[in-house]
Amino acid sequence: MPVIGKDAMAEEDETTPQPAAGPKSKRKAISRKAVVGQLWRAAKRQIDTHEEHLADLPKGTTASEADAKALAVLARTVRELVAIEEPPATRKDKRSDDPSAADDLRHVAQLRQDLARRLEALVAQDARENPQEADADGDGG
Incomplete structure (x- = not known):
């Protein structure tokens, strides 16, 4: 099995046909x-x-x-x-399209506030619909 070294690779490069350099290409644009x-x-x-x-x-x-x-x-x-x-x-510019880390944090904070409001509204609604259970929980409202 022949060992391919630098010289053999250089020789191979010389014998390999290279594409013609220059602005004219045979390929159609x-x-x-x-x-x-x-x-x-x-x-x-x-x-x-x-x-x-x-x-x-x-x-x-x-x-x-x-x-x-x-x-x-x-x-x-x-x-x-x-x-x-x-x-x-x-x-759209990709860079301006992607939110920054600060925007992500503001978004997460907004989601948390929305979730807290919704949970409070659900608790209040449940307390109005089931006043006996709200008193039995002992949390006072």
Whole structure:
């Protein structure tokens, strides 16, 4: 078995045909719209294949975790394709779209306040509907 060293790899590099450098490429330029169209068709084929697979499952059988992951990937792909097709004027800046840590904390605090208000309202409603139980609890209201 021959040992491949630096020299052999360098020799291989010299014999391997390199693509022609320069602005002229033999490939035809593909428009962005055409590429997005191809991606949509590929996504559609994947979705159709996934739907057929799910339809072939025996009745009463649930989809596997792999099926759920595949569906999640397809959903993300479609979401990204929709975002690609959005006109630039309607796109939101990703950085400004994501909440900061401080925004998250304010949101959590607001959720806690809302939950506390709702719990108090439920307790008050229950006390009005069942006055005997409220007195029996001994918490005084």
